[in-house]
Amino acid sequence: MELMDEQESPSADRPLNTITVAGRELLLVEVGGGTEIHLASEFAEGDTAIQIDGIPGDYEDPTLWEQTTLCGRSWQGMAPGADDPTLLWQDAAFAPTCRACLRVVDSWLPKSAAPIGVALLSEVVAEAVVARSSTYVTGVPGEHLEATRRAIRKALRDRGFRSNTHVIDDVLAVWSDDAYQALDPDELGVSAVAAIERIMSGEMSEANAPSPQATIAWSTWVSDL
């Protein structure tokens, strides 16, 4: 590996680690001195913008990002996603963990009687199902199961996909034949096909449990504060 000039971004090839909620793309970012994952939204006219790695003009992606996180802190860098080459040094981040950021995102979503964050969780689940045709939500409290199911099915309906849900212990499995049909089976991969078969069989043993990357934890998104 060549030594790099200080001005040159060592991570220009890093894939963007983003989620989409309520039609807005959000970058998963880290701030100094903390392990929490925060969110930065796309640059809006009139604000101070920053590009990946804070080096304007040094990144091919034209998207500019707000200089501060949704919770109002300056961010240091993008949190690495699953395909990130810097993962050698740290774990991948799949979801924001900062409660303050989550509350801001939740405020963009329609209000309901469900706990704060269920609408947001549903958006994240719907995105995952559209991308992979199925996903699992782990740790859903029994009293919130019905509201969670309804919200997820609605989020998928809003995207034009019918869906099914199935409960195995405290795991809510969600899948969509419509999403499955819309995907290229070659791109879908063996693991996603296996996940569907697992859900259909209604069995979940330790041996065939979904990988952590294929699950979404209810408690990450839903605030019980």
Ligand SMILES: [Zn+2]
């Ligand atoms: Zn935050």
